[in-house]
Amino acid sequence: MVATPETIEQLRSVTDEKYKYGFVTDIEADVAPKGLNEDIVRFISAKKSEPDWLLEWRLKAYRAWLDMDSPDWAKLKIDPIDYQDAYYYSAPKIKDGPKSLDEVDPKLLETYDKLGIPLKEQEWLAGVAVDAVFDSVSVATTYKERLEQEGIIFCSISEAIQNHPELVRKYLGSVVPYTDNFFATLNSAVFTDGSFVYIPKGVRSPMELSTYFRINAQNTGQFERTLIIADEGSYVSYLEGCTAPQRDENQLHAAVVELVALDDSEIKYSTVKNWYPGDENGVGGIYNFVTKRAACRGRNSKVSWTQVETGSAITWKYPSCILQGDNSVGEFYSVAITNNCQQADTGTKMIHLGRNTRSTIISKGISAGRADNTYRGLVRIQPKAESARNYTQCDSLLIGDRCGAHTVPYIESRNPSATVEHEATTARISEDQLFYCCQRGLSEEEAVSLIVNGFCREVMQHLPMEFAVEAQKLVGISLEGSVG
Amino acid sequence: MALLEIRNLHATVDGKPILKGIDLSIGKGEVHAIMGPNGAGKSTLSYVIAGREGYEVTDGRILFDGEDLLELEPDERACAGLFLAFQYPVEIPGVTNTTFLKTALNAQRKGRGEGELDAMQFLKFVREKAKPLGIGDDMLKRAVNVGFSGGEKKRNEVLQMAVLEPKLAVLDETDSGLDIDALKIVADGVNAMRRPDNATLVITHYQRLLDHIVPDRVHVLADGRIIKSGGKELALDLEAKGYAQFGGAAAA
Numbered sequence: 001m002v003a004t005p006e007t008i009e010q011l012r013s014v015t016d017e018k019y020k021y022g023f024v025t026d027i028e029a030d031v032a033p034k035g036l037n038e039d040i041v042r043f044i045s046a047k048k049s050e051p052d053w054l055l056e057w058r059l060k061a062y063r064a065w066l067d068m069d070s071p072d073w074a075k076l077k078i079d080p081i082d083y084q085d086a087y088y089y090s091a092p093k094i095k096d097g098p099k100s101l102d103e104v105d106p107k108l109l110e111t112y113d114k115l116g117i118p119l120k121e122q123e124w125l126a127g128v129a130v131d132a133v134f135d136s137v138s139v140a141t142t143y144k145e146r147l148e149q150e151g152i153i154f155c156s157i158s159e160a161i162q163n164h165p166e167l168v169r170k171y172l173g174s175v176v177p178y179t180d181n182f183f184a185t186l187n188s189a190v191f192t193d194g195s196f197v198y199i200p201k202g203v204r205s206p207m208e209l210s211t212y213f214r215i216n217a218q219n220t221g222q223f224e225r226t227l228i229i230a231d232e233g234s235y236v237s238y239l240e241g242c243t244a245p246q247r248d249e250n251q252l253h254a255a256v257v258e259l260v261a262l263d264d265s266e267i268k269y270s271t272v273k274n275w276y277p278g279d280e281n282g283v284g285g286i287y288n289f290v291t292k293r294a295a296c297r298g299r300n301s302k303v304s305w306t307q308v309e310t311g312s313a314i315t316w317k318y319p320s321c322i323l324q325g326d327n328s329v330g331e332f333y334s335v336a337i338t339n340n341c342q343q344a345d346t347g348t349k350m351i352h353l354g355r356n357t358r359s360t361i362i363s364k365g366i367s368a369g370r371a372d373n374t375y376r377g378l379v380r381i382q383p384k385a386e387s388a389r390n391y392t393q394c395d396s397l398l399i400g401d402r403c404g405a406h407t408v409p410y411i412e413s414r415n416p417s418a419t420v421e422h423e424a425t426t427a428r429i430s431e432d433q434l435f436y437c438c439q440r441g442l443s444e445e446e447a448v449s450l451i452v453n454g455f456c457r458e459v460m461q462h463l464p465m466e467f468a469v470e471a472q473k474l475v476g477i478s479l480e481g482s483v484g
Numbered sequence: 485m486a487l488l489e490i491r492n493l494h495a496t497v498d499g500k501p502i503l504k505g506i507d508l509s510i511g512k513g514e515v516h517a518i519m520g521p522n523g524a525g526k527s528t529l530s531y532v533i534a535g536r537e538g539y540e541v542t543d544g545r546i547l548f549d550g551e552d553l554l555e556l557e558p559d560e561r562a563c564a565g566l567f568l569a570f571q572y573p574v575e576i577p578g579v580t581n582t583t584f585l586k587t588a589l590n591a592q593r594k595g596r597g598e599g600e601l602d603a604m605q606f607l608k609f610v611r612e613k614a615k616p617l618g619i620g621d622d623m624l625k626r627a628v629n630v631g632f633s634g635g636e637k638k639r640n641e642v643l644q645m646a647v648l649e650p651k652l653a654v655l656d657e658t659d660s661g662l663d664i665d666a667l668k669i670v671a672d673g674v675n676a677m678r679r680p681d682n683a684t685l686v687i688t689h690y691q692r693l694l695d696h697i698v699p700d701r702v703h704v705l706a707d708g709r710i711i712k713s714g715g716k717e718l719a720l721d722l723e724a725k726g727y728a729q730f731g732g733a734a735a736a
Contacts, residue, residue: 450587
């Protein structure tokens with residue numbers, strides 16, 4: 001696809017400054033009372049006019065959640081979260097929903113403009129369709145018509161529940177069950193919106209599908225739910241990116257993403273995350289507890305996760321692949337950058353069930369300041385996964401002497417014909433490299449950005465072009481002040 | 485006015501005096517050579533000029549085109565037109581030569597208030613500079629110095645110099661580790677850049693590079709001081725008699 005100069009320029013303006021998204025749009029939120037109980041779950045479901053089966057599913061999740069504990073196995077320091085001290089529903093006030101961009105609250109559009117999200121004509125040139133999530137409810141979806149011609153469904157999950165209940169009912173929770181884990185279960189009970197994608201048999205999506213997320217109302221945890229289904233022989237590339245306004249209180253974000261890939265289909269899921277990381281002392285950053293999982297159900301199916309994580313005070317995230325179909329392929333390419341007091345515990349799980357299944361894991365962790373960065377991964381080869389193969393490479397880069405990098409790989413092979421490789425390195429940015437770059441005219445920060453981008457290149461090259469431009473800028477920005 | 489004016493320069497590394505009163509003046513259009521035994525302070529001089537951390541100037545001044553060089557950060561010195569060809573060029577994994585050169589050139593152009601070159605303009609420009617050095621597209625696409633042979637690394641330094649077009653290039657032992665063919669390519673590259681308004685300072689242990697890059701002045705550095713200066717014949721004299729006459733270590 002073509003990245004127009006305007007798009008790149010916009011991305012540049014998005015990413016040029018330290019953290020300029022510290023503004024709050026003043027839109028009267030339609031909030032539920034603070035706290036969490038069955039009534040709140042019913043309130044959310046009623047607000048969204050959901051069918052009974054979904055309400056029941058939410059309630060089952062909520063009841064399961066009550067008996068669960070927050071996981072403590074990650075290498076993260078988390079202050080106890082008071083789940084009763086948060087709002088679980090907040091939506092911008094819109095009468096009957098907008099039918100086109102003209103009907104969208106101008107203030108919202110202004111917010112998107114500040115974020116540099118191109119919703120209008122130039123967006124079409126860049127070939128991106130945007131399902132923008134403002135707070136919890138999708139307010140605008142563009143280029144639907146073009147996608148509809150191909151039979152592609154790309155809409156908010158709320159719309160999908162209304163318009164395509166059979167698909168939602170069939171696949172929702174089929175990859176991440178409502179009992180999966182503390183955060184996913186919470187999400188199942190109270191998710192408010194997210195994206196839904198269905199690519200019909202044999203269709204290649206003619207454009208990259210993109211969602212921008214943005215947390216807005218104070219104290220509103222965000223519980224996105226994304227479901228992507230690639231039917232037989234189809235292909236889709238999906239982009240997820242976000243920024244969040246500056247806050248003093250920690251904000252909880254517990255999303256669930258489920259991907260289903262049927263025979264001969266491929267899903268490419270790219271994420272650039274720029275949640276507010278907190279100030280230099282870690283105050284006010286986003287808590288990001290995400291469950292992302294893909295089921296490669298079909299033969300020869302393929303799922304590729306690419307993520308660039310620069311934000312959040314705490315990141316707890318393990319995009320995973322269940323390689324069920326014979327010859328299915330799972331890939332995980334990750335860059336995680338932590339600076340100041342940020343903590344990240346991230347990695348992947350590759351579960352090999354089918355024969356000749358293959359997985360590749362490339363993880364690049366960068367730590368600066370007082371940050372801690374952990375790669376935690378599981379490669380499991382089940383007895384029936386004849387000739388399964390995995391290759392894992394975990395590289396860590398340290399900047400300064402107060403940060404930490406940790407690699408925790410779990411490898412379980414129950415099939416003797418499997419091949420599992422694991423490589424890990426840890427390095428520092430050398431003074432020689434910095435001086436060499438500075439002697440050629442780069443400032444120290446430019447030098448760090450260049451060196452780190454080089455370190456991440458194997459991952460960055462898997463991002464779609466315009467996303468890569470943004471990501472490279474973000475790498476530089478997120479490491480500002482880390483040397484000197 | 486000289487392009488580079490060094491006066492009574494004293495410098496220490498880890499508190500240990502290395503340079504003990506250097507005076508050196510290089511005019512525009514000139515090529516100077518500094519020769520000397522191992523440990524004389526040759527590389528230290530190049531690092532002090534470039535502003536490397538850990539090389540502390542304790543006395544004296546360096547004027548570059550009339551400007552106080554010691555006031556500037558390393559990148560500001562580069563933008564002012566100072567280039568150091570490294571004795572041991574540094575590897576930067578994952579960063580292609582093209583990206584590195586473009587980033588450096590645009591950083592310098594920005595620093596000088598000039599417009600940045602876009603990708604197409606730059607590619608055309610860099611290919612022109614690379615061709616005479618025998619550097620093809622494949623080498624431009626490789627990561628900076630990663631897996632390069634000794635000769636490729638030095639040619640790459642000369643390429644960077646050709647792209648950045650400095651006012652003063654300091655070549656620190658650029659001849660070390662080069663066979664005679666590579667030496668000739670490097671020397672030709674340096675000679676091709678000679679102009680009336682720029683200058684070159686060649687730091688070397690051996691005279692053989694000076695057969696190809698002919699200096700206007702030769703200086704002998706020993707124990708942190710310039711103890712003798714002369715014309716290009718001084719280099720031949722050194723080659724014949726060695727450094728022992730100056731009390732330094734013999735050439736290894």
